[in-house]
Amino acid sequence: MSDNSAADKDWEEAEFRARVLAELPEQLTEGDVAWAMRQLDVSRATVYRLAKQFREDARTSALLPNSSGPKPGMQPLDPAVEAIVSRLFRDFYATRRKPTKTRFWREVAADCHARGLAPPSIRRLGRWLDLKDQARLMMRREGRDKAERRHLATPGGLTATRPLDIVQIDHTRADVTVVDPVTRHPLGRPTLTVAIDVNTRMVLGFHLSLEPPSLLSVALCLTHAVMEKSHWLAARGINTDWPAQGIPRAIYVDNGAEFHARAFGLACSEYQIDLQHRPPGTPRYGGHIERLIGTMMGAVHLLPGSHFSNIFERGDLDAEAEAVMTLQELETWLALEITGSYHVRVHSALETTPAAAWAAHTDEARLRMPADLRQFLVDFLPSEQRVLQRDGFHLFHIRYWSDELRWLMGRESRKYTLKYDPRDLSRIFVLTGDGIIEARPADLTRPAITLWEHRAARRALREEGRRSVDEELIFRTIQAQRDLVDSAERQTKAMQRHKARRAHLEPRPMIDVTPEAEAKKALPAPETKRNALKDHPGFEVEEWYDDD
Structure with a gap:
């Protein structure tokens, strides 16, 4: 070359x-x-x-890549200069004070001038520093822990001897855009929460959501991981097996806020699950889940609407314009990918398939299963503490009531734990010493709303300057917002149909194009009767042709 x-x-x-x-x-x-x-x-x-x-x-x-060996033209330092550089490196540069390379060079230059020597240039001094052991240098400047994380080998830090001994849970934004099931308009990239068994590498469960990571997504993922999945698969028309189930003995998670929630810690204690948070700065303790997420996202890149891993792989592809899958379709696709592909491929670390490893090492009789799956989910839901008032519990400016609450009246005044599902505020779960009481809004005519709708309504009311917000006003605001969205969707679909009906009126290019034809086409077209009527108020939408 x-x-x-x-x-x-x-x-x-x-x-x-x-x-x-x-x-x-x-x-x-x-x-x-x-x-x-x-x-x-x-x-x-x-x-x-x-x-x-x-x-x-x-x-x-x-x-530019560095070539191995001495740089062209680089000569050894003068012995006297070398002695000054080595002394200042040991006593000044390689210390916890962490001076910059420029300050190091100034100190060297000052000592060289004092002794009548020609100091090295800062670039030459930098090349001298590059020859030093960077791991030892960083250890002296920033401490052993940081040097080990940066430079030293850190092989896997987690081992499990039996299935469900250690389960890892984490979130990621899926590299694909999903669309609305009705309008087929792009909705954005969903959040994938997934759990993996470290011993067998089986995917225990997952959850897809359009919301950011939260305690709810963790609760739904963990419930999916624990439960027997044959009915769940049948409901989605999937005829593969997914035998993974059972309560884990330990859960390893990162330091996200949802994993530090008090409700999550209490629920883990309730089911004798050892909750372990990954030490900060030690990604190797999450290596299994990270590799699984990478494998899943690699498969997702085959789907239309994929964003790929970075902008260089994506190129000029418009992911939102290519998107075709709904959230439910993506959920089914992922379930097929997990059960029909990942679980039955030989895993390099196991030298067998995850499904075979699960079958070989799992004793069905020793699996810990929740006695009540509904109770299990409720225990992991987010919670609030409230005092029972004479007219019921007040949560999110909504009054909840149940006839069973009458038996709690007159008892000691204390706060009760209220569990709620942010996807549906039409009910809450009151934890008592005798079990769970399900409470509904006192006004049963209230529609089911989500916590995100509730917050949006509160923001809208605050922007209007309303400081005192009551339940009636919140529900009226939410209904008005829903009506506005529905109206916008109807108008959008109607305009699309209207445009399609007018498609035959659009000018079409002639097969035999001549200069005269081009000049004639450039002239404004005469107004037709339909064009003249298009701005008439009564011509906005031909409702009698609408299908819906």
Whole structure:
């Protein structure tokens, strides 16, 4: 290979590095670093080094690959200068004070001038620093823990001897846009919450939602993981097996707010589940779930509407315009992918399939199953504490009542735990010493609403300057907002039908196009009777032709 072709290849590599590093945010997360490592095919330390170089010198040439061995023209330092550099490196630069390279160079230059020596340039000093052991240098400057996380090998930190000994749960935004089941308009990327058994690598359960990660999504995912799934699969027309079920002995999660919720911790204690939070800065303890999520997203990239992993893979593809799958269809597709593909493929770490590993190691008699699946879900739902008043419980500015609450009247005045499902505020669950009491809004004519509708209505009322908000006003506002959305959808569909009916009136290009025809086509078309009527108020929508 000639020197010119080698230089061209190095420049192309530098351009690619610049494009990847330009996508990284100012504050790097573990996910950002992992993505850059995959794109650039370099180590974690190299990603940080390249990112630092690119921020200090935003030129592509700063990212040219380094050739091994001494740099061309680089001569050893003068022994006297070498002694000064080594002393200041040991006593000044490689210390917990962490001076910058520029300050280090100034100190070296000052000592060299004092002794009548020519100081090295800052770039030459930087090349001298690059030859040092970066792991040991970082250990001396920032401590052993951070150096180990950055530089030292950290093989897997979790092992499980039996199924359900350790279960990992995590969230991710799916790399695909879903559409509305009625209008087929794009709705956005859903959140996938998934649970995996570390011992057998079986997917225990998952949950899809258009809401951000929350305690509700964790509760629904965990309930799906625990339950027997034959009826769930049959309801979706899936004829594969999904034998994974049972209450886990330990759950490993990250440090998201939903995993630190008091209700989640209490529910885990209720079912003797050992809740473990991943140590900060130790992504290896979540490696199993991260690899599973990566596998699932790799499969999702085959779907229309996929966003792929990054903008370079996506190119100029319009993911929202390509989207065709609803949330329910994506849920069924994922279930098929899990049960019909992932579970029956040989796993490299197991040297067998997850389904075979589950069958070989699971003792059905020893599986812990909840006595009441409904009770299990309720226990993991978010909760609030309220005092029972004479007219019932007041939650989210809604008054809830049940005849069974009469038996609690007159007892000691204390706060009761109220469990609620944010997807449906038409009922709450009151936890008592004798079991669960289901309470409904005192006004049974109230429609079912979601917590997100409730919050939107509260925001709308606050923007109007209303400080005192009552239950009646909230429900009227929600109904008005629903009517507005329904009206907009009807108008959108009607206008689309109206445009389709007028399609035959659009001018069509002639087969035999001549200059005279082109000039004639450029003239304004005469107004037809229909065109003249299109702005008439009575011509807005031909309702008698509407199907719905």
